[in-house]
Amino acid sequence: MTWTLVFEQLLNGVQLGVTLFLMAAGLTLVLGIMNLVNLAHGSLYMVGAYLAIAASQWTGSYAAGVVLGLAGTLLIGMIVEVVALRALYARDHLDQVLATFGLILFFNELVAMLWGRASVYAQLPAYLRGHVELFSGSSYPMVRMAVIVVGLLVAVLLWYVVTRTRLGMLIRAGASNRTMVAALGVNIRLLYTVVFGVGAALAGLAGLMAGPIYGVQPGMGELILIQVFVVIVIGGIGSVRGALVGALIVGIVDTLGRAFLKPMLSAMISPTAGDAAGPALASMLIYLLMAVVLALRPAGLFPARG
Amino acid sequence: MLEVRGLTKSFGALRATDGIDLDVREGETHAVIGPNGAGKTTFISQLAGNLLPDSGSVRFAGNDITRLSAPRRARMGLARSFQITSIYPEFNALDNVALAVQAHCGHSFRFWKPARGDRSLAEPAERVLQEVGLTDRRTVLAANLSHGEQRQLEVAMALATNPRLLLLDEPMAGMGTDESQRMIALLSRLKKTKTMILIEHDMDAVFRLADRISVLVYGRVIATGSPEAIRANEEVRRAYLGAD
Amino acid sequence: MRSRLILWAIAVALLVALPPVMTALGQTFYIDLVRRIMILAIAAVSLNLILGYGGMVSFGHAAYLGIGAYAVGILAFYGVTSGWLQWALAVGASAIVAALIGAVSIRTSGIYFIMITLAFTQMLYYLGISLEEFGGDDGMRLKAKSQFSGLIDLGNPVSFYYLALALLLLAVLLVYRIVNSRFGMVLRAAKSNEARTRAIGFAPYPYRLAAFVIAGAMCGLAGALYANHTNYIVPGLMSWQQSGDIMFMVILGGMASTAGPVLGTFALLFVEELLKGWTEHWQVILGPLLVLSVIFFRRGLAGIFYKPDA
Numbered sequence: 052m053t054w055t056l057v058f059e060q061l062l063n064g065v066q067l068g069v070t071l072f073l074m075a076a077g078l079t080l081v082l083g084i085m086n087l088v089n090l091a092h093g094s095l096y097m098v099g100a101y102l103a104i105a106a107s108q109w110t111g112s113y114a115a116g117v118v119l120g121l122a123g124t125l126l127i128g129m130i131v132e133v134v135a136l137r138a139l140y141a142r143d144h145l146d147q148v149l150a151t152f153g154l155i156l157f158f159n160e161l162v163a164m165l166w167g168r169a170s171v172y173a174q175l176p177a178y179l180r181g182h183v184e185l186f187s188g189s190s191y192p193m194v195r196m197a198v199i200v201v202g203l204l205v206a207v208l209l210w211y212v213v214t215r216t217r218l219g220m221l222i223r224a225g226a227s228n229r230t231m232v233a234a235l236g237v238n239i240r241l242l243y244t245v246v247f248g249v250g251a252a253l254a255g256l257a258g259l260m261a262g263p264i265y266g267v268q269p270g271m272g273e274l275i276l277i278q279v280f281v282v283i284v285i286g287g288i289g290s291v292r293g294a295l296v297g298a299l300i301v302g303i304v305d306t307l308g309r310a311f312l313k314p315m316l317s318a319m320i321s322p323t324a325g326d327a328a329g330p331a332l333a334s335m336l337i338y339l340l341m342a343v344v345l346a347l348r349p350a351g352l353f354p355a356r357g
Numbered sequence: 358m359l360e361v362r363g364l365t366k367s368f369g370a371l372r373a374t375d376g377i378d379l380d381v382r383e384g385e386t387h388a389v390i391g392p393n394g395a396g397k398t399t400f401i402s403q404l405a406g407n408l409l410p411d412s413g414s415v416r417f418a419g420n421d422i423t424r425l426s427a428p429r430r431a432r433m434g435l436a437r438s439f440q441i442t443s444i445y446p447e448f449n450a451l452d453n454v455a456l457a458v459q460a461h462c463g464h465s466f467r468f469w470k471p472a473r474g475d476r477s478l479a480e481p482a483e484r485v486l487q488e489v490g491l492t493d494r495r496t497v498l499a500a501n502l503s504h505g506e507q508r509q510l511e512v513a514m515a516l517a518t519n520p521r522l523l524l525l526d527e528p529m530a531g532m533g534t535d536e537s538q539r540m541i542a543l544l545s546r547l548k549k550t551k552t553m554i555l556i557e558h559d560m561d562a563v564f565r566l567a568d569r570i571s572v573l574v575y576g577r578v579i580a581t582g583s584p585e586a587i588r589a590n591e592e593v594r595r596a597y598l599g600a601d
Numbered sequence: 602m603r604s605r606l607i608l609w610a611i612a613v614a615l616l617v618a619l620p621p622v623m624t625a626l627g628q629t630f631y632i633d634l635v636r637r638i639m640i641l642a643i644a645a646v647s648l649n650l651i652l653g654y655g656g657m658v659s660f661g662h663a664a665y666l667g668i669g670a671y672a673v674g675i676l677a678f679y680g681v682t683s684g685w686l687q688w689a690l691a692v693g694a695s696a697i698v699a700a701l702i703g704a705v706s707i708r709t710s711g712i713y714f715i716m717i718t719l720a721f722t723q724m725l726y727y728l729g730i731s732l733e734e735f736g737g738d739d740g741m742r743l744k745a746k747s748q749f750s751g752l753i754d755l756g757n758p759v760s761f762y763y764l765a766l767a768l769l770l771l772a773v774l775l776v777y778r779i780v781n782s783r784f785g786m787v788l789r790a791a792k793s794n795e796a797r798t799r800a801i802g803f804a805p806y807p808y809r810l811a812a813f814v815i816a817g818a819m820c821g822l823a824g825a826l827y828a829n830h831t832n833y834i835v836p837g838l839m840s841w842q843q844s845g846d847i848m849f850m851v852i853l854g855g856m857a858s859t860a861g862p863v864l865g866t867f868a869l870l871f872v873e874e875l876l877k878g879w880t881e882h883w884q885v886i887l888g889p890l891l892v893l894s895v896i897f898f899r900r901g902l903a904g905i906f907y908k909p910d911a
Contacts, residue, residue, distance in 0.1 A: 088712060138896045144712055145658045149852055150895040152845045157888025164882050277723050277841070280716045288712070334727035338720040342705060345713065405800065431802035443797045445790055456790050460802035465783040466811070472786045518801055 055189040060310045068302025069202025073257035075282040075294035077250020083289020084225040090151035093272025094158035099124040099255025100262035113176040128251025159269045170266040287351030308336040358383045364413035373399040375576035386553045391573035405437040406430040436520035438511040440527045446500035454482040457517035489513045505536030523553040620759045639765045640826045645850040645862035647819035653856030656792030661722030665695040665817045667839030669824020674834040677744040684747030688825045695821025703813035729836030740835030
């Protein structure tokens with residue numbers, strides 16, 4: 052276990068964290084402002100990944116694929132909002148959970164029908180293949196570095212929009228007191244659609260960036276969705292800042308745990324202990340973290356509501 | 358029976374209750390009046406255990422209950438009715454009251470015998486319903502009762518717990534004249550055997566029922582005394598009674 | 602009340618008559634199908650106790666299906682084939698895990714409760730995957746069916762069918778008595794109006810926890826039955842998708858009603874079978890059907906037959 056290895060895994064943790072943030076930002080705003088539990092958020096992640104691959108194959112250009120994939124996800128997100136989700140805003144969380152669960156089944160199967168159940172892999176352009184030199188002797192995959200850079204850029208952009216623009220002010224007000232914002236005469240429907248659309252685009256972006264790293268297959272959204280929920284609970288519902296902090300914490304803890312818990316246990320206790328408990332404990336780590344955070348701060352680290 | 362000292366609760370910058378001192382003697386009916394927003398419901402919530410005060414104390418029958426949970430206080434003999442009707446809409450009136458009886462009638466970890474057939478619950482419940490005048494409506498779903506009947510049910514549920522102290526938060530809220538008269542008659546009957554704190558806006562009721570009145574304005578008690586004393590009090594007239 | 606009993610009697614009579622009729626028609630497939638439905642209906646009935654009557658949206662109920670199934674599978678793996686021991690462990694382990702998960706989760710409410718129960722079931726799922734000796738991701742075959750000292754042969758499809766039916770009816774009866782007992786009334790009151798329930802002197806937590814444990818234990822029994830039915834035990838039994846399925850069975854049939862979860866399970870699984878017959882991509886149809894049923898079908902199927910229990 053060398054320091055380079057630790058640093059690499061740390062970067063991987065940041066990369067996962069940034070991916071989780073892109074998902075969590077949209078989901079936490081939708082939950083905070085529209086009080087909607089949307090399990091199908093993971094489906095938008097998946098749709099983004101598939102559309103980007105299809106579009107880049109069709110146009111022959113990765114960049115075009117990214118743009119079209121994002122646009123397509125945005126469009127599909129808005130359609131889903133109008134067709135299915137509008138009816139759910141007034142319903143309780145249970146109904147929302149079940150209805151969006153139905154959407155998950157639909158999208159997973161649709162994608163399997165169109166592209167099959169096996170993993171599909173993206174064709175990366177030359178500038179994203181290969182490695183980046185970090186410091187002497189250590190190199191890091193270009194594509195992962197790109198994810199980190201893009202994700203952090205988006206975080207900065209979101210921060211700017213949320214704290215410095217009128218739209219952002221409406222979003223923060225809505226997350227903190229939904230009824231008041233409606234009562235103030237703001238066009239709530241439009242706000243909802245915009246918020247949902249932004250969330251969908253972010254999820255799609257996360258998906259198409261993560262695709263080359265983790266592979267693209269039906270059900271990929273659900274794997275990451277649970278972690279996104281953990282992020283939101285830890286970060287606090289309705290808070291973009293909470294989503295960022297929570298996402299980075301979860302990403303880093305999970306990655307470092309998976310990488311180092313087994314060898315650490317093997318070294319400190321015994322190899323059999325490491326083998327037996329290591330992987331299981333590593334998977335459970337973020338849930339234990341969530342339980343601890345909830346015990347100390349039942350509303351998360353940065354709750355939007357006062 | 359009840360001693361309140363320095364009860365203070367703030368919500369952010371707003372001091373809802375600001376150092377309230379109040380005593381309630383056994384057997385008396387003590388009314389708390391004041392303009393809207395004076396902190397009356399916040400006060401009752403701290404007495405009942407729905408809110409915990411920032412500072413101050415509440416002593417009930419000699420025991421310090423300031424930090425006890427609402428269920429604990431209820432089991433000690435404090436009963437509360439809510440300003441906004443809070444009953445079980447999908448159960449009928451008898452079931453509503455029977456549940457209140459059940460809370461004070463042995464333990465409830467019984468899993469097999471139906472609760473509805475239990476005479477030890479139904480009999481006391483029926484007696485309470487009779488006392489408030491809802492006997493004929495006992496099989497009606499609470500959601501289908503008229504507003505006035507629901508307010509009566511509120512009081513019934515507080516009564517059914519066999520309380521030592523009743524906390525009634527605007528029992529006559531939203532009632533028409535007939536219903537109000539019925540409620541006043543009911544409360545007059547209860548007066549004889551129960552200790553009550555009554556929050557009300559209906560001055561007719563207050564002056565007929567209260568042994569003593571405390572006036573709450575902006576979270577502070579500005580006067581406490583007999584109804585005549587309060588009626589004559591200059592400060593009170595200015596702050597509150599003037600418009601009435 | 603009378604009409605309800607008659608409907609139940611008819612339903613039970615039909616279920617009792619099914620095996621001989623289907624055997625005579627040469628359609629033994631339906632015996633297996635209905636047996637599977639009845640086993641899962643036990644899980645749905647157990648979830649209805651805490652979800653329908655208790656108002657606790659637990660997204661982790663499938664965990665107990667898995668625990669029950671693995672209890673049977675793991676004991677059988679080590680040569681312990683006594684059904685008495687296996688099923689006792691299935692129920693006992695589920696109860697203990699439910700107590701632990703419930704103790705932590707029930708302190709939360711609303712969306713947090715949903716997510717924390719979801720998280721716990723994921724933990725168990727990952728635990729299941731990581732158990733390499735027991736098949737890990739792929740799961741494991743059941744070495745031998747549970748033995749009951751010769752009293753009943755689970756290898757005989759019809760005997761097993763009648764056992765499942767009997768246990769389902771027992772589960773339904775148990776939940777029915779519980780929800781109408783003093784305990785059940787408090788649980789339902791806490792769901793209906795928590796502030797009022799506290800005001801009359803009940804702290805909801807112990808009642809909810811007890812209900813959670815009972816529901817978990819009952820679902821563990823369903824898991825033990827399921828392992829014997831499928832002869833194969835996979836971690837997917839504990840996945841949140843499985844939890845979602847069970848929730849649908851409860852909602853579809855109508856929450857807070859005795860027959861609801863049974864109706865819902867039959868409806869959902871029959872529709873699944875039907876769709877599976879048409880296309881391998883049946884979920885692309887089922888998904889939207891479920892969405893529509895949530896949006897339009899508020900009271901569930903039981904609401905069609907009679908008013909829900911008051």
